[in-house]
Amino acid sequence: MPRTVVRYTTHLDAVDAFARVTDWERHRVPLTTITITPEGFTARTAVGPVGFDDPMHVTRWEPPHRADLQKQGRVIRGNATITVEPSGSGSGSVVTWDEDVSVIGVPRLLDPVVSRLLRLMVSTVLRRLMA
Numbered sequence: 719m720p721r722t723v724v725r726y727t728t729h730l731d732a733v734d735a736f737a738r739v740t741d742w743e744r745h746r747v748p749l750t751t752i753t754i755t756p757e758g759f760t761a762r763t764a765v766g767p768v769g770f771d772d773p774m775h776v777t778r779w780e781p782p783h784r785a786d787l788q789k790q791g792r793v794i795r796g797n798a799t800i801t802v803e804p805s806g807s808g809s810g811s812v813v814t815w816d817e818d819v820s821v822i823g824v825p826r827l828l829d830p831v832v833s834r835l836l837r838l839m840v841s842t843v844l845r846r847l848m849a
Contacts, residue, residue, distance in 0.1 A: 719796060719820040720833035724840045725812055728848040732811045736782035736802045738847045739813055745843055758787060774798075795820050813848065815840045 728735050738744070742759040743752045750763045757775040764770070770793040778786035778799075787798040796819035805812050817840070821832055 719818045720829040720836070721816070721818045722833045722836045722840065723817075724815045724837055724844060726815075726841070726844040726848060727805055727810060727812050729810045730848060731809075732802045732804055733782045735811045735813050735848065736785075739800055739802065739815075739844070740781070740785050741847070744847055747839055747843065770794075789819060793822050795822065813844060815844065 750761050753760045759774055761772040772791045772794045774787045774789050777788050783802055785800045789796045798817040801814045803812050
Protein backbone atom coordinates (compact mmCIF):
# COMPACT_ATOMS: atom_id res chain seq x y z
CA MET A 719 0.00 0.00 0.00
CA PRO A 720 1.90 3.09 -1.16
CA ARG A 721 1.79 6.20 0.97
CA THR A 722 1.62 9.54 -0.82
CA VAL A 723 1.94 12.92 0.88
CA VAL A 724 1.29 16.17 -0.99
CA ARG A 725 1.69 19.60 0.63
CA TYR A 726 0.30 22.74 -0.96
CA THR A 727 0.89 26.28 0.31
CA THR A 728 -1.93 28.71 -0.43
CA HIS A 729 -2.70 32.37 0.17
CA LEU A 730 -6.06 31.31 1.68
CA ASP A 731 -6.56 31.25 5.44
CA ALA A 732 -7.24 27.89 7.10
CA VAL A 733 -11.04 28.32 7.16
CA ASP A 734 -11.27 29.08 3.44
CA ALA A 735 -8.69 26.45 2.45
CA PHE A 736 -10.50 23.77 4.47
CA ALA A 737 -13.85 24.74 2.95
CA ARG A 738 -12.40 24.39 -0.54
CA VAL A 739 -10.49 21.15 0.01
CA THR A 740 -13.58 19.52 1.53
CA ASP A 741 -15.92 20.69 -1.23
CA TRP A 742 -16.07 17.10 -2.45
CA GLU A 743 -18.03 17.84 -5.63
CA ARG A 744 -15.15 20.00 -6.88
CA HIS A 745 -12.67 17.08 -6.61
CA ARG A 746 -13.18 16.27 -10.27
CA VAL A 747 -10.54 14.56 -12.35
CA PRO A 748 -10.95 13.42 -15.96
CA LEU A 749 -13.50 10.63 -16.48
CA THR A 750 -14.71 10.96 -12.87
CA THR A 751 -17.96 12.25 -11.37
CA ILE A 752 -18.62 12.92 -7.68
CA THR A 753 -21.85 12.07 -5.85
CA ILE A 754 -22.43 13.17 -2.26
CA THR A 755 -23.62 10.38 0.07
CA PRO A 756 -24.73 10.38 3.73
CA GLU A 757 -21.34 8.90 4.70
CA GLY A 758 -19.19 11.16 2.49
CA PHE A 759 -19.03 10.85 -1.28
CA THR A 760 -18.47 8.43 -4.15
CA ALA A 761 -16.14 9.10 -7.05
CA ARG A 762 -17.20 7.17 -10.17
CA THR A 763 -14.54 6.74 -12.83
CA ALA A 764 -15.91 5.48 -16.13
CA VAL A 765 -15.70 5.50 -19.88
CA GLY A 766 -19.26 4.95 -21.03
CA PRO A 767 -20.79 2.04 -19.13
CA VAL A 768 -17.42 0.60 -18.04
CA GLY A 769 -16.12 1.95 -14.75
CA PHE A 770 -15.84 1.60 -11.00
CA ASP A 771 -17.02 3.40 -7.86
CA ASP A 772 -14.65 4.72 -5.21
CA PRO A 773 -16.85 5.29 -2.12
CA MET A 774 -15.20 7.43 0.55
CA HIS A 775 -16.56 7.72 4.07
CA VAL A 776 -15.67 10.70 6.24
CA THR A 777 -14.47 9.13 9.49
CA ARG A 778 -13.19 12.26 11.24
CA TRP A 779 -14.38 15.83 10.77
CA GLU A 780 -12.64 18.68 12.60
CA PRO A 781 -13.10 21.90 10.60
CA PRO A 782 -11.10 23.87 9.75
CA HIS A 783 -8.12 21.64 10.44
CA ARG A 784 -8.69 17.96 9.65
CA ALA A 785 -10.80 15.48 7.71
CA ASP A 786 -10.13 11.74 7.51
CA LEU A 787 -11.49 9.59 4.71
CA GLN A 788 -11.75 5.82 4.37
CA LYS A 789 -11.85 4.44 0.83
CA GLN A 790 -14.17 1.44 0.78
CA GLY A 791 -14.41 0.50 -2.86
CA ARG A 792 -14.05 -2.84 -4.58
CA VAL A 793 -11.13 -1.48 -6.64
CA ILE A 794 -9.46 1.14 -4.42
CA ARG A 795 -9.07 0.84 -0.65
CA GLY A 796 -7.20 2.88 1.90
CA ASN A 797 -7.23 5.99 4.02
CA ALA A 798 -6.60 9.68 3.52
CA THR A 799 -6.01 12.47 6.01
CA ILE A 800 -6.40 16.09 4.94
CA THR A 801 -5.00 18.72 7.28
CA VAL A 802 -4.89 22.50 7.04
CA GLU A 803 -2.50 24.55 9.16
CA PRO A 804 -1.50 28.21 9.16
CA SER A 805 1.66 28.77 7.16
CA GLY A 806 4.78 29.87 8.99
CA SER A 807 4.82 33.17 7.11
CA GLY A 808 1.92 34.61 9.09
CA SER A 809 -0.55 34.59 6.20
CA GLY A 810 -2.07 31.79 4.19
CA SER A 811 -2.04 28.12 5.07
CA VAL A 812 -0.58 24.74 4.18
CA VAL A 813 -2.87 21.94 3.03
CA THR A 814 -1.48 18.42 3.47
CA TRP A 815 -3.05 15.41 1.79
CA ASP A 816 -1.67 12.14 3.21
CA GLU A 817 -3.04 8.99 1.59
CA ASP A 818 -2.38 5.24 1.74
CA VAL A 819 -4.10 3.30 -1.03
CA SER A 820 -4.13 -0.12 -2.55
CA VAL A 821 -5.56 -0.90 -5.94
CA ILE A 822 -7.05 -4.39 -5.95
CA GLY A 823 -5.34 -6.60 -8.52
CA VAL A 824 -2.31 -4.33 -8.96
CA PRO A 825 0.89 -6.01 -7.71
CA ARG A 826 2.95 -4.26 -5.02
CA LEU A 827 5.76 -4.09 -7.55
CA LEU A 828 3.77 -1.26 -9.16
CA ASP A 829 3.34 0.73 -5.92
CA PRO A 830 5.77 3.45 -7.14
CA VAL A 831 3.65 3.93 -10.27
CA VAL A 832 0.43 4.08 -8.23
CA SER A 833 2.06 6.60 -5.89
CA ARG A 834 3.23 8.82 -8.77
CA LEU A 835 -0.21 8.80 -10.37
CA LEU A 836 -1.87 9.59 -7.04
CA ARG A 837 0.60 12.43 -6.39
CA LEU A 838 -0.15 13.91 -9.82
CA MET A 839 -3.91 13.65 -9.28
CA VAL A 840 -3.86 15.14 -5.76
CA SER A 841 -1.49 17.95 -6.79
CA THR A 842 -3.74 18.85 -9.72
CA VAL A 843 -6.88 18.83 -7.56
CA LEU A 844 -5.26 20.95 -4.82
CA ARG A 845 -3.90 23.47 -7.31
CA ARG A 846 -7.36 23.86 -8.87
CA LEU A 847 -9.22 24.01 -5.53
CA MET A 848 -6.90 26.59 -3.99
CA ALA A 849 -6.86 28.94 -7.03
